Amino acid sequence: MHNTEAVVVGAGIAGVMSALSLTRRGISVTLVDRWEPGHPRASSTDYNRVIRSIHGRDELYTRWVRQARLQWLELQEETGQRLVL
Numbered sequence: 001m002h003n004t005e006a007v008v009v010g011a012g013i014a015g016v017m018s019a020l021s022l023t024r025r026g027i028s029v030t031l032v033d034r035w036e037p038g039h040p041r042a043s044s045t046d047y048n049r050v051i052r053s054i055h056g057r058d059e060l061y062t063r064w065v066r067q068a069r070l071q072w073l074e075l076q077e078e079t080g081q082r083l084v085l
Contacts, residue, residue, distance in 0.1 A: 004030040011037065014061075017068035020075070 008019040011033035019031040076083040 004028050006030075007032065009033075013072055014065050014068040017071045017075075018064075021071070 005028045006019075006022050008015050008022070008029060008031045011019075011031050015031060015033070019029045022029045072083055
């Protein structure tokens with residue numbers, strides 16, 4: 001049985017990296033998204049692969065997404081799979 005300790009809503013770059021970070025700390029995570037993986041409605045998937053990191057006056061989210069991108073690049077190196085174009 002899987003006991004979730006945290007739920008991350010949104011499986012874009014920031015959500016995935018948040019879930020991975022929590023998991024690596026030993027926290028049981030459930031990651032949910034409105035759409036299927038790699039759906040064309042997301043800004044960080046499909047053909048455009050845009051990572052939005054400007055959010056007006058919301059500095060916290062801007063820093064969070066930029067850190068998530070760095071972690072995504074680290075994961076790419078760790079796994080040997082191309083995750084970011």
